[in-house]
Amino acid sequence: MKLKQAIEKIPGGMMVVPLVAGTALNTFAPQLLQIGGFTTALFKQGAAPLIGAFLVCMGAGISFSAAPKAILQGGSITLVKLLVAVALGFTVDKLAGAGGFFGLSSVAIIAAMSNANGGLYAALVGEFGSETDIGAIPLMSMSDGPFFTLIVLGAAGMASIPFISLVAVIVPLLVGMLLGNLDAEMRRFLTAGGPVLIPFFAFALGTGIDLAMLLEGGIAGIVLGLLTTFLGGWFNVRVDRLVGGSGIAGAAASSTAGNAVATPLAIAQADPSLLKVASAATPLIAASVITTAILTPLFTSWIAKRSAPQEAKS
Template sequence: MRVKRAIENVPGGMMIVPLVLGAVITTLAPRTAAFFGSFTGALFTGALPILAVFYVCMGSTISVRSLPEVVRRGGALMGTKIVLGILAGLLLGHLIGVQPIHGGWFAGVSTLAVVAAVNDTNGGLYMALMSQYGSSEEAASYSVMALESGPFFTMITLGVAGLSSFPWQTLLGAILPLAIGMILGNLDSELRDYLGSAAPVMIPFFAFALGATLDLRRVWEAGLLGVALGIAIILVTGTLLILIDRLIGGKGTAGIAAATTAGNAAAVPALVAAANHRYAEAAGPATVLVASSVIVTAFLVPPLTAWWDRRTRGGPSGNPPLPAVEEAL
């Protein structure tokens, strides 16, 4: 059986197939990880440790001379999403204010829900897609974009007073595995080859763990409104991110790959409401809508990224899972 070839025939298959499998198992049997425990349970809950190792291996392929490019690319994409979040906050804040819409087709929509869905990028998905369709520098640029994670920028966007600090430990922790990998790879070319070759192997494993955090029933709860939010995130942010990516020398592939909502964004509405009780009424429906956007964008962005890659290359999609060391240099 040619299982690997069958998976790779699916756009973004090494990411999306394990992701869907994890989501289906979690939806149908949500206590699977707790029931088996041990190593099996760790496969369902270990996305962050696997991503940490992935960062080290990815970092080993990056030359020190490419650092300015990593910062430039990541900063441009992150800045675009933050600006879009601020614009959405200003527009919706003026139109509907703090409270959610209470009736009609858009019942439950709030400024909080839209801003939280826009601000945070699905880093695991972005890095996996860039490992297959982009460059190591593009994948590593998420170390800059990781600053979006959590409620910080959402709180800033919504104008919550007194919450402007960001722990230096969190900032350092977001880039430390990548930095360690870069140091090791630049000190020893053999170690760079050894670690770099391991990165593609980890993609399906952290994809499965990320999928295991997604309950497909959330889409049903949010209904068409949640699906519409996810599609709108892709269309609006994806269009602008493609333009920005092309302006800074990319093909636009990184722009599409970044047009997602991160899984941890579903926790942002509750965190914002805890910090400012004015958002308490909006937090519940916002959580459902954001969770739906997470799922919709996670499923739609990989095939869209593969399609865009084919379009810009004019041939079969997909790079080797990891760019050659010579390309990274």
């Protein structure tokens, strides 16, 4: 049985298949993940530590000389992702008011489109990207949360990222970079382990998603996911290539993070007048999380295939 070959025939299969499997299990038989012990620790609670180990492995493949380019690339994609979200959100608000079109409000658009899934990005650039794409992870993580959304919507009192949280993202990557740059054998040893971790933390990420959220969000939520991956993704890929990337990092950033679901609540706490709009936005954002978790790997795989012939020519 050639299971690995079958999975790899699916674009981004080593990420998508475990992710979908984890989502299905969490939706239809969540009790199986709560039996405790190593099972729960690995398959339900393991995403964060597994991604941390993945960052160490992938960091080992990054040379110190690639760091400036990674900063430029990650910063450019993060900025453009925010600007596109803001432009579209403010346009909808101007034309249709706070309620938006068919419930697709400016709050939902900005929260979903400005917020990238850091774990998904790490997995996709680990599979398809370069050392520079991987080095952009710390900057990309800045869009993984309500920070930019709150700034844009004027919630200045809550618009802050604890410094230690940013440090916590960078440390595993720096440890890997240090080990890989000190010893070539350690670099080969660690980088070989990175791809092995992808299906494990993909499954764990999936176990945090419930398909019921997709149904609750309805068509508007799915449309929001499509806008995030394909409209926002188009701009992300363009700016990535503009600063010297292949477009893979831009495509991999074209998702909505799971913690974006909590952003409307944070907005409502900052501005109680937006409580009704924020409550309506929550299921739409949840639907976008699920939709982009499926579409972003497919989009990134497609961009990677298109980039390969161009890199071969150069």
